[in-house]
Amino acid sequence: MAFENERSIHPVILCGGSGTRLWPASRESFPKQFIPLAEPERSSFQATAARLGDPAVLARPTVVTANDARFLVAEQLAQGGIEADILLEPCRRDSAPAVAVAALHAAARDPQALVLILPADHAVGDDAAFVAAVRAAGAGARAGHVMTLGITPTNPSTAYGYIQPGAPLAGAAGEGGACAVARFLEKPDAARAAALIADGALWNGGYFLFRADVMLDELEAHAPAVLAAARDALEGATRDLDFVRLDAEAFARAPQISIDYAVMERTERAGVLPVRFPWSDIGTWGALWEVSDRDGDGNAVRGRVALRDTRDSLVHSSGGILTTVVGLEGVVVVTTEDAVLVTGRTAGAEVKGLVEDLRRRGEPEADAHRLMYRPWGSYRRIDIGGRFQVKRITVKPGGRLSLQKHHHRAEHWVVVRGTAEVTVDGVVRLVHENEAAYLPIGCVHRLANPGKIPLELIEVQVGSYTGEDDIIRIDDVYGR
Amino acid sequence: MAFENERSIHPVILCGGSGTRLWPASRESFPKQFIPLAEPERSSFQATAARLGDPAVLARPTVVTANDARFLVAEQLAQGGIEADILLEPCRRDSAPAVAVAALHAAARDPQALVLILPADHAVGDDAAFVAAVRAAGAGARAGHVMTLGITPTNPSTAYGYIQPGAPLAGAAGEGGACAVARFLEKPDAARAAALIADGALWNGGYFLFRADVMLDELEAHAPAVLAAARDALEGATRDLDFVRLDAEAFARAPQISIDYAVMERTERAGVLPVRFPWSDIGTWGALWEVSDRDGDGNAVRGRVALRDTRDSLVHSSGGILTTVVGLEGVVVVTTEDAVLVTGRTAGAEVKGLVEDLRRRGEPEADAHRLMYRPWGSYRRIDIGGRFQVKRITVKPGGRLSLQKHHHRAEHWVVVRGTAEVTVDGVVRLVHENEAAYLPIGCVHRLANPGKIPLELIEVQVGSYTGEDDIIRIDDVYGR
Numbered sequence: 004m005a006f007e008n009e010r011s012i013h014p015v016i017l018c019g020g021s022g023t024r025l026w027p028a029s030r031e032s033f034p035k036q037f038i039p040l041a042e043p044e045r046s047s048f049q050a051t052a053a054r055l056g057d058p059a060v061l062a063r064p065t066v067v068t069a070n071d072a073r074f075l076v077a078e079q080l081a082q083g084g085i086e087a088d089i090l091l092e093p094c095r096r097d098s099a100p101a102v103a104v105a106a107l108h109a110a111a112r113d114p115q116a117l118v119l120i121l122p123a124d125h126a127v128g129d130d131a132a133f134v135a136a137v138r139a140a141g142a143g144a145r146a147g148h149v150m151t152l153g154i155t156p157t158n159p160s161t162a163y164g165y166i167q168p169g170a171p172l173a174g175a176a177g178e179g180g181a182c183a184v185a186r187f188l189e190k191p192d193a194a195r196a197a198a199l200i201a202d203g204a205l206w207n208g209g210y211f212l213f214r215a216d217v218m219l220d221e222l223e224a225h226a227p228a229v230l231a232a233a234r235d236a237l238e239g240a241t242r243d244l245d246f247v248r249l250d251a252e253a254f255a256r257a258p259q260i261s262i263d264y265a266v267m268e269r270t271e272r273a274g275v276l277p278v279r280f281p282w283s284d285i286g287t288w289g290a291l292w293e294v295s296d297r298d299g300d301g302n303a304v305r306g307r308v309a310l311r312d313t314r315d316s317l318v319h320s321s322g323g324i325l326t327t328v329v330g331l332e333g334v335v336v337v338t339t340e341d342a343v344l345v346t347g348r349t350a351g352a353e354v355k356g357l358v359e360d361l362r363r364r365g366e367p368e369a370d371a372h373r374l375m376y377r378p379w380g381s382y383r384r385i386d387i388g389g390r391f392q393v394k395r396i397t398v399k400p401g402g403r404l405s406l407q408k409h410h411h412r413a414e415h416w417v418v419v420r421g422t423a424e425v426t427v428d429g430v431v432r433l434v435h436e437n438e439a440a441y442l443p444i445g446c447v448h449r450l451a452n453p454g455k456i457p458l459e460l461i462e463v464q465v466g467s468y469t470g471e472d473d474i475i476r477i478d479d480v481y482g483r
Numbered sequence: 484m485a486f487e488n489e490r491s492i493h494p495v496i497l498c499g500g501s502g503t504r505l506w507p508a509s510r511e512s513f514p515k516q517f518i519p520l521a522e523p524e525r526s527s528f529q530a531t532a533a534r535l536g537d538p539a540v541l542a543r544p545t546v547v548t549a550n551d552a553r554f555l556v557a558e559q560l561a562q563g564g565i566e567a568d569i570l571l572e573p574c575r576r577d578s579a580p581a582v583a584v585a586a587l588h589a590a591a592r593d594p595q596a597l598v599l600i601l602p603a604d605h606a607v608g609d610d611a612a613f614v615a616a617v618r619a620a621g622a623g624a625r626a627g628h629v630m631t632l633g634i635t636p637t638n639p640s641t642a643y644g645y646i647q648p649g650a651p652l653a654g655a656a657g658e659g660g661a662c663a664v665a666r667f668l669e670k671p672d673a674a675r676a677a678a679l680i681a682d683g684a685l686w687n688g689g690y691f692l693f694r695a696d697v698m699l700d701e702l703e704a705h706a707p708a709v710l711a712a713a714r715d716a717l718e719g720a721t722r723d724l725d726f727v728r729l730d731a732e733a734f735a736r737a738p739q740i741s742i743d744y745a746v747m748e749r750t751e752r753a754g755v756l757p758v759r760f761p762w763s764d765i766g767t768w769g770a771l772w773e774v775s776d777r778d779g780d781g782n783a784v785r786g787r788v789a790l791r792d793t794r795d796s797l798v799h800s801s802g803g804i805l806t807t808v809v810g811l812e813g814v815v816v817v818t819t820e821d822a823v824l825v826t827g828r829t830a831g832a833e834v835k836g837l838v839e840d841l842r843r844r845g846e847p848e849a850d851a852h853r854l855m856y857r858p859w860g861s862y863r864r865i866d867i868g869g870r871f872q873v874k875r876i877t878v879k880p881g882g883r884l885s886l887q888k889h890h891h892r893a894e895h896w897v898v899v900r901g902t903a904e905v906t907v908d909g910v911v912r913l914v915h916e917n918e919a920a921y922l923p924i925g926c927v928h929r930l931a932n933p934g935k936i937p938l939e940l941i942e943v944q945v946g947s948y949t950g951e952d953d954i955i956r957i958d959d960v961y962g963r
Binding site for chain 2 (some may be wrong): 388
């Protein structure tokens with residue numbers, strides 16, 4: 004019976020953040036939860052999904068994500084061999100509408116289903132302890148509480164909200180057991196944080212565990228507009244390939260509000276389970292340094308890096324750029340192929356302000372990466388000049404670009420790996436490695452990879468305008 | 484008569500340095516004297532050559548440079564509209580052999596010619612004051628002294644050698660006039676530097692002015708091996724296009740020694756003229772910050788840079804990479820398309836040690852730039868993969884690459900600007916913008932620009948090996 008109950012915990016991964024404080028690695032077009040940061044080979048989203056992999060405890064997960072990130076989510080789940088329902092948010096509305104949709108989605112199968120809400124962008128140092136905590140918190144949730152996990156603080160951080168525990172919940176074990184929540188507290192200053200910790204307060208990590216029917220009651224009581232919009236968005240949802248696409252017009256009606264403000268700070272049923280596993284929200288580069296493996300000089304490095312007389316620093320280089328630091332302490336240096344950030348470990352939160360500056364200046368690197376993911380694969384601009392642009396295009400086996408034409412550019416394709424199926428004005432032919440195809444201005448063309456290995460080709464565009472918006476799509480297998 | 488004498492000052496620009504302390508902008512393949520650093524549009528070599536542009540005072544200059552830098556020197560002189568003799572050193576031998584060659588070269592035309600030796604990599608804030616100082620020092624040189632310019636110190640720098648002036652030279656004006664040199668002093672520590680300055684010592688800026696016959700006598704007396712090697716190297720020199728190429732075997736016999744050690748510290752005839760024009764050797768990034776224009780926060784920026792809450796820093800970005808700094812003070816950040824340096828303004832000299840580290844690790848960026856200059860133009864690698872490489876090639880009007888073939892790669896050329904003349908196995912054809920040419924493995928081919936505007940093309944190399952050493956040259960108009 005216990006197993007039956009535990010099996011019905013439905014994890015819902017919230018994947019909608021943009022992570023601008025981890026710019027330039029994290030950007031709107033490829034936010035931090037999808038980047039290998041705390042681990043070299045796996046994103047925090049992949050680590051989060053894998054953490055839920057015990058089918059004795061947790062049901063098939065649901066991922067709630069932005070429409071633009073849908074192929075990224077599908078790709079990263081496939082890499083980890085994980086199956087999930089993917090709910091697409093047509094626009095950003097903070098966490099309360101997402102939680103409402105998740106509760107409705109679970110209630111449709113089982114009104115008393117337990118739902119676990121968890122962020123996609125946190126690092127957890129002990130997966131087994133995490134799952135054990137979820138199991139332990141499940142008892143409170145089944146009894147009708149909206150449970151949170153309260154992280155035991157390791158320092159008087161000013162980066163987190165705090166939770167003041169109240170009386171033990173009925174039936175909970177004594178020391179370290181679940182309690183009612185006395186108060187939720189905003190991010191404090193350092194002195195206040197120390198006082199809160201001395202008083203037994205915990206960090207609010209953003210994990211919530213509840214019965215679907217309980218959350219729906221609470222939303223009805225405290226945020227009825229959120230619930231109504233979520234209900235309409237789910238009822239109007241359409242299935243699109245492997246995705247459930249929420250109704251855009253209905254979802255847009257939802258107030259933009261966090262679940263903390265909408266429900267947790269208002270409900271009488273909030274409970275908290277103190278937990279002690281190693282944890283970070285990787286909110287800043289400094290926070291990432293804290294959880295990273297470091298060498299004998301206290302440096303956390305990634306990629307092509309050379310340091311001299313440098314200590315306690317985080318230096319990440321991607322895109323092959325050789326990144327060097329001489330004679331500094333406590334700095335953060337992050338290099339990508341088109342942007343560089345240099346800051347102090349403790350100045351990390353200011354990066355968000357920098358990204359806002361960059362947006363105001365209209366710098367494309369504020370939000371877009373040079374490597375762009377598409378359902379069929381990816382492309383990267385490798386050169387641009389007055390009347391030309393060069394891209395390296397990678398097409399997955401079976402991938403097909405849209406049937407398209409351009410008004411202002413001709414294209415030369417040189418296959419450097421694999422085999423391309425090239426359609427030009429209705430004529431289909433195979434183009435092999437070291438062969439080229441020419442696509443005159445205005446021709447209707449399509450590129451596909453009919454083979455078993457990735458196709459790579461160099462595309463040289465020549466013309467008076469080479470922008471992405473000179474693509475006239477005639478047909479697309481991905482419904483774009 | 485005065486004009487006749489002044490006309491015979493022969494400036495000799497020493498251009499052989501490698502400037503590793505200004506890595507990654509400055510590298511062996513493109514050292515600092517050729518880069519726009521103190522000025523945004525002009526290299527210090529170009530500024531130095533232009534400083535000598537008063538034909539009433541100075542004769543046609545001679546440039547002494549490394550063989551590898553010869554096309555760069557010719558190109559930068561042509562950009563400035565300056566004509567010069569270019570002497571090529573077959574290997575590095577420090578400054579004494581270069582001065583000996585320069586003295587011999589001048590003496591061949593006029594044994595009593597005045598020769599001015601000057602470094603190519605210094606910043607001078609007042610060209611007229613510089614020329615006036617050279618004229619003033621000329622009197623001492625004509626009277627048989629080996630004159631130096633002694634820079635009046637502005638701070639107790641430990642980066643320069645010092646000169647202690649002695650008795651006024653016969654015929655020199657009193658206060659501020661030319662003196663004999665009492666002593667040359669090595670780079671001091673800060674306390675000693677302050678004491679030296681209080682005692683009237685001057686910085687040794689590396690400028691020397693002498694009669695050719697006097698310098699030859701001094702070399703004969705103090706460094707006969709240097710003089711003998713220089714004489715043989717000049718006698719065995721060959722003219723190659725616009726260059727005088729010193730005999731390699733003879734020049735290599737010269738001891739590697741600076742003119743300071745070889746002659747200045749030993750001669751009885753050293754004189755010094757105190758000068759006060761703004762001056763820097765731009766020896767480190769910190770020194771460049773000192774002489775750069777700075778904004779209200781004390782920052783010297785160049786290229787695509789965004790700063791937030793940052794002061795007293797130097798941030799240079801090239802290659803289009805957006806470079807950002809948040810919440811730091813007194814840092815140096817230099818970004819190029821393939822390498823990044825982050826250091827403190829005062830840690831600049833340690834950069835040399837970093838570059839040595841990088842060489843030991845075999846990092847190509849230690850010495851080579853991605854943009855490579857060739858006599859016919861330049862090329863830049865824009866992408867590389869397992870069995871391919873992509874370059875953007877620029878050919879000057881009239882430029883011709885060598886007639887060549889490759890054993891391991893085929894090449895696809897797509898012209899994106901201008902017109903190419905392509906020779907493949909003896910067949911010549913013109914390839915225009917938006918047209919392509921294919922060069923199968925093993926074909927004998929040549930690329931040339933027969934037009935009036937630069938030719939730009941994208942080259943996609945496909946094959947099992949794409950290194951620069953798989954070029955078999957059959958014919959080359961540049962004698963390579």
